[in-house]
Amino acid sequence: MREELYRPLGLDRTVTKDASKARRIRSHVLLGLSGAALLGGSLASVLLQPDFAPPPAPAPLAIVAKVEAPAAPKGPTIVRPSEGGGVTIADGDGVIRQSEGLDSVQTGSVRVLEPGSLRQSPSFAHLPEDALLEGSAFGRLPVRAGDGRRPLDVYAGAPARAGGTRVAIVVGGLGISQTGTQKAVQNLPPGVTLAFAAAGNSLDRWMQAARRNGHELLLQAPMEPFGYPQVSPGEHTQTVASAESGNFDALHWAMGRLTNYVGVMNFMGARFNSDPRALEPFLGELSRRGLLYLDDGTSPRSVSRDVAVAGSTPFASSDLVLDEDRTSEAIARQLDTLERIARAKGTAIGVASAFDTTIASIARWAKEAEARGIEIVPISALAYDPEARG
Structure with a gap:
């Protein structure tokens, strides 16, 4: 009975030799299986552990700049007058642009947007900006800056202060007479635009003086008149033939x-301004460099406005020549006429030359006109500008 009570607990006191041997065999087998299981589990843990070693450094990225080849030159541009009074321009890609005639765009009614920070500070207005110049066999030429700024933006004079009646007056021929140039720079109000003749003297000195006094500047370029070369504006005249062939050395x-x-601004040039085939590449060259073109308005046969509008070139045209008669009385009458034009359409542009009577008459009229609510503004403020922002 006592033996039966102990058997369920494995406390059997009477163990045979065979039973003892069997238990030892079972113990060894279980011990071997436990060891194998432990070893297998350890091996699995090692194999399944994530790899914490730092990843290999990535290969350096190669930075390749995409450089586009310059566009191939297009075929010749065809420019011809249109039946509606404008011009039709067909370029080398077959794209046709049509202007709508002289009345389609009224220069003087479209204001160039004030460039804001693009405009030079008055303190540095007499200093050229290197970014707007490129070297050439003819000296430093104006060009658009790499950031898109144009000489038209940076060298513009102070814009109109209000939206009232505005008049732009351009006095040309500066640099030819030293005394006349000095009087124009010193006596004319800052709003008057000064145009320097390319054949003038001491131009850099006068440029700096004019810019310090707040004047906006134009360059007068000799251009082919009717009757050339018997009638000539001088050396380095830009001719119709040279412009048609793409030669702009002059x-x-x-x-x-x-x-x-x-x-x-044209110096003479009635023949040139009447020929669309010469004007189109010429105005394209000015636009490419970020400049405007001012037609002095002396030729009734000029088509410069139409070609400028069709080709998206900044442009202005004079309404009146102020000193064809150089007497003080005649100039005063022309200035009164200019004021009436401005009051009728909001703006007006007049051109004149740097004669003593002209300078004195304009200076006197300007003071009186301002008291009557007329604002004298630089030519850029009244130019048609297809690139104006805003």
């Missing part, structure tokens, strides 16, 4: 004579 010579100007 223009570049003139451009290299001065800096800090916003555009080019």
